[in-house]
Amino acid sequence: MGDTGESSIIPISGPDGYRQPPPDAPRAWENTDRAQAVMEGAAGPEPPAGPTCPNCGLVGDRHVTYYGTHVLLEPGMPVPAHMVPAWHRWYIDSNATAWNSREDEPAPGALCRIPHRIACPGLKLEEIGLWRWLDAVRAENARRAQRKADEEATPEALPEVG
Ligand SMILES: [Zn+2]
16 A cells, blocks of 8 residues: 555544544445444435435435434524433534534533434334433333332232131
């Protein structure tokens, strides 16, 4: 490999942690990209389909991400980032590419965009996955409640011992 001094990485204005290789580079990280898209909720709809929510039919503000899939953002609605749960804070770079700040704490006074998904009237709260840590606590509590109910039901199921 010749040393041209040129980086194969496209410099972007977002934090370094979110840099992605150029879209025409070999796709060895395709699975990683797909995993990142799922983690961050960048689930399209992908062009040539329109920027319409499949769950409610409203039109969103669609942006491409650095890993190539698209995210449908709530249109015209910048929100104070500290009011938005982690993993749902999106920022738009000057090249119109969207990136998710994941669990990073927002800077004081920062504004972000939210995915349409968390404002979608076509989804139930449980389907949205708004607070991941809270969902994990609820899932654990559901298991504990079930265990407790099972333990309490057991003596009644047994015949009376006289
Ligand atoms: Zn919707």
